[in-house]
Amino acid sequence: MTAPIPYAPPKYWDDAFNCPFCHAYSNQKWGGTYFNRNGLSLVPDYSMCQCTHCGRFSVWVNEKMIFPLAVVASPPNPDIPDDIKQDYEEARAISSQSPRGAAALLRLCIQKLCKHLGESGENINSDIATLVKKGLPLKIQQSLDLIRVVGNNAVHPGQIDLNDNQEITQKLFGIVNIIADVMISQPKHIDELYGTVVPDSQKKAINKRDGK
Numbered sequence: 001m002t003a004p005i006p007y008a009p010p011k012y013w014d015d016a017f018n019c020p021f022c023h024a025y026s027n028q029k030w031g032g033t034y035f036n037r038n039g040l041s042l043v044p045d046y047s048m049c050q051c052t053h054c055g056r057f058s059v060w061v062n063e064k065m066i067f068p069l070a071v072v073a074s075p076p077n078p079d080i081p082d083d084i085k086q087d088y089e090e091a092r093a094i095s096s097q098s099p100r101g102a103a104a105l106l107r108l109c110i111q112k113l114c115k116h117l118g119e120s121g122e123n124i125n126s127d128i129a130t131l132v133k134k135g136l137p138l139k140i141q142q143s144l145d146l147i148r149v150v151g152n153n154a155v156h157p158g159q160i161d162l163n164d165n166q167e168i169t170q171k172l173f174g175i176v177n178i179i180a181d182v183m184i185s186q187p188k189h190i191d192e193l194y195g196t197v198v199p200d201s202q203k204k205a206i207n208k209r210d211g212k
Contacts, residue, residue, distance in 0.1 A: 007074030009170055012047075012063040019051040020068050026053035033059075065096065072096045072166075073173040077180035079188060084112045088176060091169075099169040106172035110144075113176065117183050136182055140175060147171055 008017040008025060016027045033046035047060040059067040073095050076088040091105035107124075115121025119130055128141050147168050 009072040009074075010049075010058065010065055012060060012065075019053060019056070020058055020065065020072065021051060021056040022054035024051075024053045026051050028052065069096065073102075073170065074177060077177045077185060079184045080109075080113070080176070080180045081116055084109050084116065087112070088173075091173070095166070095169055095173075099166045103169045103172055106169065106176055109176050110172075110179070113179055131179070131183060134183070136179065140178060140182075143171065143175060 006025075008014075010017050010020055013030055014028065016025065018025050019028075029050045029052060031048050031050075033043040033048055045062050047063075049058045049060060050056070051058075058065050065072070071092045073092045075092075076085045080088065087105050087109050091102040091109070094105075095102040111121055111124055111127075114124060114127035114131065117131060119127035121127065124144070128136070128144060132138055132141050
């Protein structure tokens with residue numbers, strides 16, 4: 001079983017992140033933007049960032065990347081169902097320009113994912129609590145509570161919270177993938193390993209031992 005590759009979205013003045021052009025995790029070189037009118041003058045609030053891997057430049061204004069208009073979130077877990085994956089990809093496409101819209105779609109992804117995992121899909125709070133009993137890390141429930149997805153101050157899945165920002169949205173991308181990894185991918189890999197490594201004779205003995 002291979003661990004998922006960490007994804008670091010572009011962040012203002014960070015020394016390294018996944019490049020919006022070549023997508024490699026690489027060091028970044030930052031500098032101001034200047035224009036020449038009878039001498040060099042610094043353009044206020046404009047910055048340039050060069051990827052040391054591919055050499056291309058991103059442009060930032062007021063600490064936000066305006067070029068390229070790139071996806072700035074990790075790709076979906078491949079084991080996420082297609083209908084949820086579609087919502088996830090739409091959230092990725094708009095995350096840099098509309099983090100609140102992306103957050104609303106990601107809340108919907110969590111709602112659908114809970115339903116796919118056998119929960120009601122109507123109350124994220126109770127659904128996640130049940131999934132914790134089934135093996136989902138408690139930290140996931142606590143993280144969702146802190147970013148107002150579950151708990152008394154939660155907004156309904158799909159409803160935009162005016163306080164959503166890029167940082168919260170990035171956490172939601174990660175949480176969706178972690179839920180899918182723990183509850184879908186890891187059990188699948190274990191089943192595949194069990195099915196290919198353990199001989200049939202031993203499976204029968206194990207099943208008999210476990211009363212199956």
